[in-house]
Amino acid sequence: MAFLSELIGQTVWDARGERVGRCADILIVHPDQPFPTVRALALEDGEGAGQFIPAEQIGWLGPNILLKVSRSHLKPFTPQGNELWLVRQILDRQIVDTEGRRVVRVNDLLLTRTNEHFCLAGVDVGGLGLLRRLGIQKPALTLFSILRQKPPELIIPWEDVAPLQAQEPIRLRISRDKIGRIHPSDIADIIADLDRRTGQALIESLDDEVAADTIEEIPPQMQVDVISRLEPERAADILEEMGPDEAADLLGDLPAHASQKLLELMEDEDAEDVRRLLAYPEDSAGGIMTTEFTTLPEGLTVAEALEYLRQSEEAQEDEALHYIYVVDEGGHLKGVISLRDLVLSPPEATLTERMTTRLITVGPLTPQQEIARLIAKYNLLAVPVVDEAGVLQGIVTVDDAIDAILPTAWKKRLPRFFYV
Amino acid sequence: MTLKERLLHVGRRLFLYLSILGPGLITASADNDAPGIATYSMAGSHYGYGFLWVILAVTFGEMVVQEMAARMGAVTGKGLADLIRERFGVRVVFFAMVCLLIANLGTTTAEIAGIAASAELLGLSRYIAVPIAAIFIFVVVTRGTYQRVEKVLLALCLYSVAYIGSAFLSRPPWGEVLRQTVVPNFHLETHYIVALLATVGTTITPWGCVYLQASVAEKGINSKDYHYTRLDVISGAIFGNIVSAFIIICTAATLFIHGIQVETAEQAAVALAPLAGQWAQLLFSLGLLGASLLAASVLPLSTAYAICEAFGWERGINTEFREAPLFYSLYAGMLILGGIVVLLPGIQLFPLMWLSQTLNAILLPVILVLMLRLANDRGLMGRWVNSRPTNALAWVTTVLIALVTVVLFVLQM
Numbered sequence: 001m002a003f004l005s006e007l008i009g010q011t012v013w014d015a016r017g018e019r020v021g022r023c024a025d026i027l028i029v030h031p032d033q034p035f036p037t038v039r040a041l042a043l044e045d046g047e048g049a050g051q052f053i054p055a056e057q058i059g060w061l062g063p064n065i066l067l068k069v070s071r072s073h074l075k076p077f078t079p080q081g082n083e084l085w086l087v088r089q090i091l092d093r094q095i096v097d098t099e100g101r102r103v104v105r106v107n108d109l110l111l112t113r114t115n116e117h118f119c120l121a122g123v124d125v126g127g128l129g130l131l132r133r134l135g136i137q138k139p140a141l142t143l144f145s146i147l148r149q150k151p152p153e154l155i156i157p158w159e160d161v162a163p164l165q166a167q168e169p170i171r172l173r174i175s176r177d178k179i180g181r182i183h184p185s186d187i188a189d190i191i192a193d194l195d196r197r198t199g200q201a202l203i204e205s206l207d208d209e210v211a212a213d214t215i216e217e218i219p220p221q222m223q224v225d226v227i228s229r230l231e232p233e234r235a236a237d238i239l240e241e242m243g244p245d246e247a248a249d250l251l252g253d254l255p256a257h258a259s260q261k262l263l264e265l266m267e268d269e270d271a272e273d274v275r276r277l278l279a280y281p282e283d284s285a286g287g288i289m290t291t292e293f294t295t296l297p298e299g300l301t302v303a304e305a306l307e308y309l310r311q312s313e314e315a316q317e318d319e320a321l322h323y324i325y326v327v328d329e330g331g332h333l334k335g336v337i338s339l340r341d342l343v344l345s346p347p348e349a350t351l352t353e354r355m356t357t358r359l360i361t362v363g364p365l366t367p368q369q370e371i372a373r374l375i376a377k378y379n380l381l382a383v384p385v386v387d388e389a390g391v392l393q394g395i396v397t398v399d400d401a402i403d404a405i406l407p408t409a410w411k412k413r414l415p416r417f418f419y420v
Numbered sequence: 421m422t423l424k425e426r427l428l429h430v431g432r433r434l435f436l437y438l439s440i441l442g443p444g445l446i447t448a449s450a451d452n453d454a455p456g457i458a459t460y461s462m463a464g465s466h467y468g469y470g471f472l473w474v475i476l477a478v479t480f481g482e483m484v485v486q487e488m489a490a491r492m493g494a495v496t497g498k499g500l501a502d503l504i505r506e507r508f509g510v511r512v513v514f515f516a517m518v519c520l521l522i523a524n525l526g527t528t529t530a531e532i533a534g535i536a537a538s539a540e541l542l543g544l545s546r547y548i549a550v551p552i553a554a555i556f557i558f559v560v561v562t563r564g565t566y567q568r569v570e571k572v573l574l575a576l577c578l579y580s581v582a583y584i585g586s587a588f589l590s591r592p593p594w595g596e597v598l599r600q601t602v603v604p605n606f607h608l609e610t611h612y613i614v615a616l617l618a619t620v621g622t623t624i625t626p627w628g629c630v631y632l633q634a635s636v637a638e639k640g641i642n643s644k645d646y647h648y649t650r651l652d653v654i655s656g657a658i659f660g661n662i663v664s665a666f667i668i669i670c671t672a673a674t675l676f677i678h679g680i681q682v683e684t685a686e687q688a689a690v691a692l693a694p695l696a697g698q699w700a701q702l703l704f705s706l707g708l709l710g711a712s713l714l715a716a717s718v719l720p721l722s723t724a725y726a727i728c729e730a731f732g733w734e735r736g737i738n739t740e741f742r743e744a745p746l747f748y749s750l751y752a753g754m755l756i757l758g759g760i761v762v763l764l765p766g767i768q769l770f771p772l773m774w775l776s777q778t779l780n781a782i783l784l785p786v787i788l789v790l791m792l793r794l795a796n797d798r799g800l801m802g803r804w805v806n807s808r809p810t811n812a813l814a815w816v817t818t819v820l821i822a823l824v825t826v827v828l829f830v831l832q833m
Contacts (some may be wrong), residue, residue, distance in 0.1 A: 092505050094732070105505070105732025125732060133510040196497035196640055225640045 001130075002062050003124065004086055004109040005133050012043065012053065012065045020053070020074075025066055026111070027052070027083035028120050032177070034159040036084070038111065038118040039291055040077050041065070059113060061118050077101035086120070090163060094194065095123065098408040101186040103193040107133055110155055122182055123161050126154030164198055176205040184210060187348045188217035200229055212241035215250075224253045227262075236265035244270070245290040245400065248277035252287075277394070285371055285385045286364035286400070289394035293384075294318045296328045296351060303347035322381040325392055326355050333359065333384055335391040361386045372401045442574065443635040444652035446718070447486065447628050448660030450578060452667075453715035454534025454685060455527065455777065456622035457708055460664050461688035463615045464671030465681050469592075470670055476601055476618060478623045479661040481483035481817040483654050484810060485788065489629040490653045493636030494646045495804045500633045500787075501730040503794050511792070513730045516679045519783040521750075524627050526776020529758040531719065534712030535764050536831040537686035541705040547686070547763060554759050557717045558752070579710025580663040586692065586700040587666040587708070592673035601665070617824050621780050623664065625823070626787045631722040643804060670696070720754035785822040792818065 004026065012020040021043035028036040038061070041053045051138055052068065054077040060066040068072070084090065097104050107129030108120040124132075128151045131140040162178040167191045179187060179202065187206070191199040191214070203211050203226055215223055215238065225233050227250060239247045239262060251259035251274060259278075263271045273291040280286025294315045296305050309315045309324070324342060326335040336356030345354050361384050362371055375383055375398050382395045452460075463471040489500065496503060505513040519709055532550060538766035560572055606612075630651070641649050659813030671688050674695040675681070682688045685708050694699040724747050728735035741748045761767060795806045806814070 092509055102734070103732075105730075107510070107732070130510065130731060134514055135511075195499075195502065195637060196642075198497070222640075229642075 001112045001120075003129075003132065004091060004111060004200070005129075005253075006063055007061065007065065007111070008087060009373075010063065010065050012041065012067065014069065014071045014074075015059070015072045018071055020067065023089040025085050027079060027085055029083055031084045031120075031163065034157070035112075035114065035119040035121060036158065038120070039083050051194075052079065055118060058118065061113070068240055068319045083142050090403075094164065094198070096162040096164060096179060096190055097125070097156050097160060098162050098182060099156065101182055101190065103190055104156070114379070120158050122155045122157045124155050127152030129154075132229045139151075164194070164202060180206060180210055184213035185217045187214045189376065191218060192222070196225070200226060204230065204234070207236045208241045212238045216242055219411045220249070220253055222316070223250050228254065228258060230235060232265055236262050239274070240266050240270045244273040244277055248274045249282070252278055252282060257275060262300065280364055283368045285362045285366040285368070285396055286393070288368055288371075289364075289385045289396045290400070291394045293320050293323075293382075293392070293395045294321060294326060295331075295392065298326055298328055298352065300351045301347065302342060302349045302351065302354065305339060305342060305351050306347075320382070320397060323384075323395075325384060325395075326351060327392055328362045331391045332339060333386050333390060335359070335360065359384070362396070363387070368401065368403070371396050375401050443632055443639060443653065443782070444490065444649065444654070444656030445485065445659065446574065446635070446656075446714070447632040448482070448653075449655035449663070449709055449711070450625055450631075450715045450718050451482075451625060451628055452580065452662055452663050452711055453530045453531055453622070454537075454565035454708065454712045455530045455618075456664070457534070457624050457688075457711060458683070458687040459615070459618040459683055460667040461671045461675075461685050463619060464668035465675035465688065465691075466615065468672040468676040469669070469831065470605055471615070471619070472597065472601040472665055473604040474619050475661050475665045475668065476622075477604075478620055479657055480813065481620070481820075482624050482661065484817060485624050485629060485655045485791070486632055486653050486657060487650055488806065488810065488814060489633040490636045491646065491804055492648050492791070492795055492801070494641045494649060495643050495801055497637050497640075497642075499637055499726065499729060500630045500791070503800070504790055505730045507794060507797070507800070508790065516783070516786065516790070517727050517730050519779055519786075520626060520630070521723060521727060523776050523779035523783055524719050525629070525754055525757065526779065527756050528716060528719045528723075529761050530776065531712045531716035532755075532758040532762045533683065534708055535716060537684070538689075538709035538712060541686055541689050541701070542709070548648050550759050550762055552624070553713060553716070554755050557713070557755065559715055561721055579707045579714070580659070582703040582707035582710070583663055583666045583670060586696065587670035587673070588705040589700045589703070590620040590670050590673040590692070590696040592669050597669055612825060614825060617781055618777055619664075620821055620824065621777050622816070623661070624784065625780060626783045627719060627722060627780075629787060629791065630726050631718055634722060634725065647805075668789055674700075678756070716755075716758075720751050720758075723754060724748075724750035746762045781821070781825050785818055785825065788818040788821070790813070 007023055007026065010023050013024055014020050023041050024044040025042040026038055027040045027042060029039045030036045030347065038055045038058075040055055041058065043051055054075055057068050057075060058065070090109060093106055094103050095106055096102070101420075104123075104125040105123065106123055109120060110123035110124060111118060112121040113119070114314060128137065131137045131151075133407040134183070141151060160178075179190070180189070181212070187202075187210070191202055194202065203214060207216060215226060218226070227239075230238070239250070247270075249416055251262060254262070261352060266274070277286065277289065277291065282288075292314075294309065294312060300308060305324075315321060315324075321339055323336050323338050325333055326337065327333055335357045336359060337351065337355040341354060360374055360378050360380065362374065364385055364387060366385075371383060373395075374380070378400065382397045383401070384392055385394045385396060387393055444569050460471075463474075492498075492500070492503065498506075501513060501517065504516060532553070535553045536546035536550050539553075540546055564729060636649060670692070671682070675688065675691050678695060680691050682691055685706075689704040689708065692704055723733060727733075728744070728747045733746045735747040792806070792811070794815075795801060796811065798805050
């Protein structure tokens with residue numbers, strides 16, 4: 001085991017004890033694996049047979065670096081372009097700790113030896129690594145032992161790390177797999193910790209669905225930034241994956257020509273929903289409602305209704321599915337039944353006798369405050385929005401209504417004005 | 421193009437400019453902080469209008485340096501501490517950050533002293549004013565959103581108008597003012613060089629560069645919109661230095677001609693009353709309060725961010741204390757420590773301010789050299805690397821600052 005900081009600048013000796021040069025960098029391959037293999041050493045310019053020494057010829061990689069062969073037998077090595085340079089590309093950079101779901105800085109790298117290879121094992125992000133880099137590890141350790149404190153050691157296994165750097169496509173490919181498995185809310189936090197460019201690159205590396213969920217979680221101003229920097233086609237694909245209400249909010253914040261263009265690029269059906277929502281004022285029911293809700297036709301039995309839902313595309317797309325709305329052929333809202341009541345009802349009962357007909361509804365222009373009040377008063381999870389003719393237009397879910405009562409600053413991450 | 425179209429076009433451009441306006445103006449205004457006002461008052465009362473040419477020269481230096489910082493922020497989207505760590509490694513960034521911390525701690529104390537002094541001039545005890553101000557800063561900064569915080573800071577920039585007002589109230593001879601602005605004069609004596617260095621040191625500051633680059637990056641300005649930011653930085657520098665010039669004019673027209681020499685901003689404010697009237701004194705004090713509040717908000721937080729970012733510690737005003745203990749300790753620590761020092765009875769603030777100014781002056785050439793190397797790195801900046809004229813001007817500024825620093829140390833030995 002050796003730390004990168006202990007190897008850099010060390011003299012490289014050949015098998016006969018002659019000086020070959022100084023180690024300047026270490027190249028690894030397969031960074032997507034738990035233990036990427038060391039491929040070669042890069043030497044500082046100056047004396048020495050070649051600028052690189054292939055890993056096969058390294059005999060010992062400790063504080064001293066010894067080669068297996070003599071200088072004259074060194075094999076030439078040329079980087080293939082798929083290597084990761086540890087000093088140049090990883091040391092001191094930001095990476096994502098996918099286990100802790102946060103952005104950290106690389107203080108040092110831990111190298112180790114398996115049966116036949118040297119490989120990268122972990123990333124030192126702790127204070128001890130920092131002290132080692134500053135060259136005061138020993139006195140600091142003494143001090144810690146005098147104070148009977150544990151030194152701040154924190155090494156993350158390479159497996160739990162996603163390196164990122166926008167200009168290196170090779171590294172984003174790895175982060176995509178690892179980061180894609182993190183919850184979108186956590187990815188949103190990670191993005192807020194990154195500089196704008198890296199955050200953008202990270203979003204671009206996610207697939208449409210994860211990207212959409214992530215964008216829904218970041219503050220509105222950042223959403224606008226992210227979307228306007230994406231390729232329009234990509235942005236449209238991501239918007240299609242977002243909830244229509246979230247997509248409409250975002251498009252509403254964009255300049256008119258930009259949102260128009262994105263709407264044209266979106267699938268007709270999704271664009272239609274969003275256009276309708278965009279027409280309403282931001283703080284009205286129409287502005288915060290979603291068009292993702294599930295309806296049932298009148299006159300079914302409970303068994304038929306459940307079967308209908310299994311086939312229903314609406315139900316598939318409805319993320320919450322707390323309530324099911326019963327409508328007639330003209331789309332007029334007739335009643336509502338919660339999924340719980342539906343499932344617990346006897347199969348032969350009719351929907352009409354089980355559903356609630358004393359409806360709490362709001363109009364498209366009802367203010368957000370009023371909806372929040374109704375939802376709180378009647379303990380609802382969502383309230384339907386109907387137009388003057390009684391046709392169901394959408395629903396406002398409790399989380400969107402609550403935004404009116406809780407200041408957004410408390411809920412969402414504060415933009416970091418003083419960020420450095 | 422019809423007239424209406426042309427007006428619309430101009431209107432749109434103006435709107436875009438106003439929406440991007442911010443970081444440059446705030447930084448330049450925060451540069452005229454309590455130590456800054458003290459320096460200009462001192463310069464004005466000791467050397468009259470003879471210091472105005474320095475302000476003119478420093479304006480160009482400030483433009484070049486801050487434009488560079490803003491450009492790096494826009495192009496890379498990263499802060500200065502970030503770039504230094506990634507490009508030069510731990511040791512360099514450690515040295516820079518320790519200097520930055522100590523220098524900024526001193527400067528923050530000076531700002532809080534400015535708050536205390538101006539509050540007492542306005543008739544409020546410092547034992548009430550300082551805790552209130554500290555809580556105000558903490559609340560505004562930790563509870564605000566980007567837009568709101570920026571609005572509060574921009575409003576605080578209005579303090580500057582107070583100085584322009586009090587300068588006019590003091591009726592200076594404008595022809596003489598203009599002549600001395602364009603004709604340089606120089607004295608090779610310690611006190612003059614101290615004043616010169618202090619003027620450069622309060623105008624072009626390491627924390628100013630760090631803060632400006634960070635807020636440009638944070639505002640999400642990209643290289644496409646960068647020309648508006650450059651306009652903001654340049655107009656901010658001009659505006660900030662016009663204010664500096666007016667402080668000098670104000671003190672020169674009243675104190676210098678009567679042979680009254682002051683060392684601090686509050687002395688200057690008190691001395692203004694019998695010579696230029698109560699209004700001038702009131703305006704001067706209000707200006708000092710606004711400037712101190714602005715800088716005391718900006719300094720501790722930008723320092724805490726820079727340091728935590730450089731070392732990869734948890735940070736951010738949205739986190740809990742136990743998630744980011746170092747960040748909060750740094751931020752609150754600077755405010756509290758500064759406050760306590762100011763409230764200690766019988767404390768001499770002058771040596772402290774002198775220490776922080778000196779550290780700033782030592783740190784400045786180091787930061788400038790690092791910035792120049794970064795701004796010329798094609799791998800980092802692409803086609804946005806420094807142009808030849810920028811490099812020439814920036815190097816001249818850096819060498820001159822380093823030279824003046826050395827001369828000062830030699831003279832004091």
